[in-house]
Structures are given as structure tokens and as C-alpha cells.
Amino acid sequence: xxxxxxxxxxxxxxxxxxxxxxxxxxxxxxxxxxxxxxxxxxxxxx
Numbered sequence: 273x274x275x276x277x278x279x280x281x282x283x284x285x286x287x288x289x290x291x292x293x294x295x296x297x298x299x300x301x302x303x304x305x306x307x308x309x310x311x312x313x314x315x316x317x318x
Contacts, residue, residue: 273311274308279300280298
């Protein structure tokens with residue numbers, strides 16, 4: 273897995289804040305360029 277997923281909060285934001293920051297509450301994917309740890313396996317499945 274070489275992708276880092278990042279989310280941001282959106283609740284309790286005023287309409288003015290959301291208008292100025294339209295990416296609030298978004299989901300972002302970043303290719304970090306290195307592999308992470310292998311998945312933890314439970315019962316033979318990832």
C-alpha cells in the first residue's frame with residue numbers, strides 16, 4: 273500500500289467558513305512513494 277488517505281472534519285463549520293474553505297470534509301489520497309507495512313492477517317485473510 274503506497275497511498276495515504278486523509279480526511280478533514282466538516283461538522284460545526286459555519287456557512288462562511290465552508291464557503292472560504294470548500295475542501296473541508298474532503299477525502300484526499302496521497303501517493304507517498306514508499307510501501308507501508310504488510311496487512312495484518314486474521315484467519316488467513318487481509
